[in-house]
Amino acid sequence: MAKGDVIVLGGTGFLGHRVVRKLLERGHSVAVGTRFPEKIARHSKIWGREVRPVKVDLLNDEVLSRALDGAGTVINCIGFYVETRDQTFWDVHVDAACKIADAVEASGTCKLIHISGIGASPMARSAYVRARGEGDEAVRSACANTIILRPSVLFSRSGAFFGDLDAIIRMLPIVPLFGTGGTRLQPVFVGDVAEAICEAADQTDNSGAIYELGGPDVFSYREIVTRLAARSGRRRLLLPVPFPIWWLLADLASHLPRPPVTSGQVDLMQRDNIVATSAKTFADLSIVPKSATSLDLV
Structure with a gap:
C-alpha cells in the first residue's frame, strides 16, 4: 500500500461504499480491505474511479497487519448483525476490532476511525449491543489515535429504515x-454520516474524540x-x-x-436513541445534517 493511503474496512457495505465515494471526491488515494478483492471491480464502476483492493482476513493477524501496513488512516466500517457458527458478535466487534486497533497503534503514525452506534454499551442485554460497547472500550484502550463515531439509526433515499x-x-x-x-429516535442520513467520517479523518486535532451523530429531527x-x-x-x-x-x-x-x-x-428500542447533550456532534465537524422531512421521506 502506498504511504498515506486511506484504507476502508467494510468498504462495500451500506455505509462503507458511500465513505469510499466521498473520500475519492476529496482527492484521497483509497484502498478497500475485503475478504473478496475480486469483487472490488464491480464497485469501482459505482465509485467512478479505481480503488486498490487489499486482502483482509480478520481471523489472520499476519494478513491483517500486512494489509494495514503503510496506511495513513484506517476506517473501520465493518458491521456484523447476525451471528454464525463461525463468527460471533464478540469475534468481530471486540476481538477483530481490537486487532485492527493494535495494528494501527503499532504503525506509530496512523489514525483509526472506528464506527459504532448510539446506545452501544458493555452493560447491554443483547450480545450485539454489548459487543459494540465492549469493542469501543477495547479499541480506545489499544490505540491512542482513535476517533469513534456513533450514528443513530441510518436512513437513505433508496429506502433504508x-x-x-x-x-x-x-x-x-x-x-x-x-x-x-x-422510544425516541434521531434518524440520520447515511450520506451525512459518510461525510462526517471523511471530515473526522481529515482533521488533525481530534485524537480520542467521540462523536454522536443524529439528524435534526x-x-x-x-x-x-x-x-x-x-x-x-x-x-x-x-x-x-x-x-x-x-x-x-x-x-x-x-x-x-x-x-x-x-x-x-x-x-x-428499549431506550431513546438520541444524541447526548454533552456529546460532540455534526456541528463539531462543520456539517449540517439533512432532515428526513426535507427529503420528503417521512
Whole structure:
C-alpha cells in the first residue's frame, strides 16, 4: 500500500461504499480491505474511479497487519448483525476490532476511525449491543489515535429504515409497536454520516474524540409509524407489544438465516436513541445534517 493511503474496512457495505465515494471526491488515494478483492471491480464502476483492493482476513493477524501496513488512516466500517457458527458478535466487534486497533497503534503514525452506534454499551442485554460497547472500550484502550463515531439509526433515499418500515405498514393492517411506541429516535442520513467520517479523518486535532451523530429531527417510534401510514393513505391499527414478547420473538427468530427482528434491535428500542447533550456532534465537524422531512421521506 502506498504511504498515506486511506484504507476502508467494510468498504462495500451500506455505509462503507458511500465513505469510499466521498473520500475519492476529496482527492484521497483509497484502498478497500475485503475478504473478496475480486469483487472490488464491480464497485469501482459505482465509485467512478479505481480503488486498490487489499486482502483482509480478520481471523489472520499476519494478513491483517500486512494489509494495514503503510496506511495513513484506517476506517473501520465493518458491521456484523447476525451471528454464525463461525463468527460471533464478540469475534468481530471486540476481538477483530481490537486487532485492527493494535495494528494501527503499532504503525506509530496512523489514525483509526472506528464506527459504532448510539446506545452501544458493555452493560447491554443483547450480545450485539454489548459487543459494540465492549469493542469501543477495547479499541480506545489499544490505540491512542482513535476517533469513534456513533450514528443513530441510518436512513437513505433508496429506502433504508423509512422505506423498509413503510413496506411493513403497507403490508400489515395491524402494525406492532415496540412497547407503547414512545422510544425516541434521531434518524440520520447515511450520506451525512459518510461525510462526517471523511471530515473526522481529515482533521488533525481530534485524537480520542467521540462523536454522536443524529439528524435534526427527533421522532417517537409511534410518530414515525403514524406519519408513514398517513403518507400512504392507509388507516392502520397500532398495536402496543410489551418488550418481553419482543425478546421472545427475537430469540425464536435468531435461528432463521435472516431474522425479521433481532435481540440487538429490541435492546436498542428499549431506550431513546438520541444524541447526548454533552456529546460532540455534526456541528463539531462543520456539517449540517439533512432532515428526513426535507427529503420528503417521512
